Amino acid sequence: MTSETHGEAQLSEVRHIVPRIGPRQYVIIGVILTIITAIELWISYSPLGDLIIPLLIVLSAAKFIAVVAFFMHLRFDHQLLTRFFVFGFALAAAILFALIALFWTDATDAREPGAAHVAADAKAEPKAGADAKAGAAPKAGAAVSVKVTVKEFEVAAPAEVAAGAVKFDLDNAGAVPHNLRVIKSTQAPNALPVAAGAADESKLQVVAKTADINGGAKTSVTARLEPGQYLLICNVPGHYQLGMTTRITVK
Amino acid sequence: MAAAGAHGVAHHSTTGIDNRKLLMWIFLASECLFFGSLISTYLIFKGKSLVGPYPDEILDIPVTSISTFVLLMSSLAMVLAVYGAEHGRPRMMKLWLLVTILLGLTFLGFQVYEFRTFGHEGLNLATNQFGASFFVLTGFHGTHVGVGVLILASLLLASFRRSGLGREAGFHVEIAGLYWHFVDIVWIVIFTLVYLIPQ
Numbered sequence: 001m002t003s004e005t006h007g008e009a010q011l012s013e014v015r016h017i018v019p020r021i022g023p024r025q026y027v028i029i030g031v032i033l034t035i036i037t038a039i040e041l042w043i044s045y046s047p048l049g050d051l052i053i054p055l056l057i058v059l060s061a062a063k064f065i066a067v068v069a070f071f072m073h074l075r076f077d078h079q080l081l082t083r084f085f086v087f088g089f090a091l092a093a094a095i096l097f098a099l100i101a102l103f104w105t106d107a108t109d110a111r112e113p114g115a116a117h118v119a120a121d122a123k124a125e126p127k128a129g130a131d132a133k134a135g136a137a138p139k140a141g142a143a144v145s146v147k148v149t150v151k152e153f154e155v156a157a158p159a160e161v162a163a164g165a166v167k168f169d170l171d172n173a174g175a176v177p178h179n180l181r182v183i184k185s186t187q188a189p190n191a192l193p194v195a196a197g198a199a200d201e202s203k204l205q206v207v208a209k210t211a212d213i214n215g216g217a218k219t220s221v222t223a224r225l226e227p228g229q230y231l232l233i234c235n236v237p238g239h240y241q242l243g244m245t246t247r248i249t250v251k
Numbered sequence: 252m253a254a255a256g257a258h259g260v261a262h263h264s265t266t267g268i269d270n271r272k273l274l275m276w277i278f279l280a281s282e283c284l285f286f287g288s289l290i291s292t293y294l295i296f297k298g299k300s301l302v303g304p305y306p307d308e309i310l311d312i313p314v315t316s317i318s319t320f321v322l323l324m325s326s327l328a329m330v331l332a333v334y335g336a337e338h339g340r341p342r343m344m345k346l347w348l349l350v351t352i353l354l355g356l357t358f359l360g361f362q363v364y365e366f367r368t369f370g371h372e373g374l375n376l377a378t379n380q381f382g383a384s385f386f387v388l389t390g391f392h393g394t395h396v397g398v399g400v401l402i403l404a405s406l407l408l409a410s411f412r413r414s415g416l417g418r419e420a421g422f423h424v425e426i427a428g429l430y431w432h433f434v435d436i437v438w439i440v441i442f443t444l445v446y447l448i449p450q
Contacts, residue, residue: 011263016422018337026334030327034320041316044447053448060443064436071330072432073425078268081276088280092287099291202305 019076029070036063143167143222146248148232150178153242155232160249167222168208168232175215178234178244182208182221186229189245197237212236225250275426279433286437289391290444293384300379304372311365312446318361319442322396325354326435329403333428337421341410344424348407351431355400362393385445392441395434402427 040059043052069075074082143165148157151174170180184205185192193200207230208223227250234244264270297306328350335343366386369375374382406427410416416423 011265012267014262014264014269015267016269018421023331023334026327026330030324033323033327037316037319037323040443040447041312044312044449056443056447060439063439067326067432067436067439071326071435072429078266080266080268081273084273084276085280085283088277088283092283095284095287096291096294100294103295202307205302207301 017077019073021070029066033063033066145169148180149173150234150244152176153239153244155234155244155246157232157246157248160251163225163227163250165222166225167220169220170210171218172213172215177212177214178236179212180210181206181233181235182223183231183233184228185231189231189247198235199233199240227251272426275429279429282433289388293388293445296380296384300381302379304374306381309369309372309374310446315446318358319438321354322358322435322438325351326432328354329428329431333425336424341415345407345410348403352400352403355396359393359396392437399431399434402430
């Protein structure tokens, strides 16, 4: 078009589309949207279990489409507008799924940044900035090491450690996978809240954790600990109740 | 290009769509990416907090359901204002623009109440991963609602001029409406993903 001398000839007149839909239909759509929202609210409190999430997503998608199609007139308007918007939305959805897939199985949050440089046995890839809490990981080399040995079904560790950066060297001397959770708690070692066969971490102040490691494997995790009472537990389902818990006092 | 500002002369464009409207839709498509990133961040970080308060302890679903209803109804009011503007009924347009603005302000009031309550319960931007991602997401949405209120208020004020909103009143209100409805559909997604889906 730009190379044409008479570019004007390529232009077409803008069509103003006035949708054939009036206040009555708009109100009906508004009522439907309200009813869907009420149903969503009911579903979120219902005992439908695994069905809740797909149902809520379908219903909110229906609301989304109704508003875009009728209130924003995309149903009646030029198709090119729909294409632009759907393209942007699809890209956004792709980013959402890609990021969630990337982080879903990610266990690096609990690892020390640069752990591979500190501990020869650590197989963790260094990942800067992955730590979930600013200041939770000290500079490499500044940490005091604490040896924690786990096996069926006990956790062995020193009773005391000095406050500051503490590196827990976890050694699985057992035959099955274990992990380590460092929990700030003054409760008795066997009195933590339990959900789904494991200590309920959503109700606990977990200050450091490792991924599950197989029997014979080692890993490490570092946390900056303030003085206080802490519990070291294995939270593979069932293991905590079987006695894989011990107290450590940080002074 | 559209023959912008030419009174009574039909606009022209290569697509047959008013370029300003096309621009708004492309802007809204880019806003999908903006909010998509913030929503992804929230979903990733909400379960990674090392300290509370956690989402299931603090989110107030009944109160947020009311504010969601308020925003939905503002969309209905908006579309009625667009209808009035497009059909040469300025009084209808002004009335529903005013209702939309008031509902938008009500929604913002709910958000201020929610943020203050969370603050008193110990959740702020710096508390944990949940707090950081929650406030950034809903704060940016609230900012969008605020910008929408300003746009609609300026339209309402302008409509009281002797010439009203001019020949293109319907067009101006429609474009403002697109933005407003978009803010509403973003909230539809946030309400479901942040509040309703079990933590």
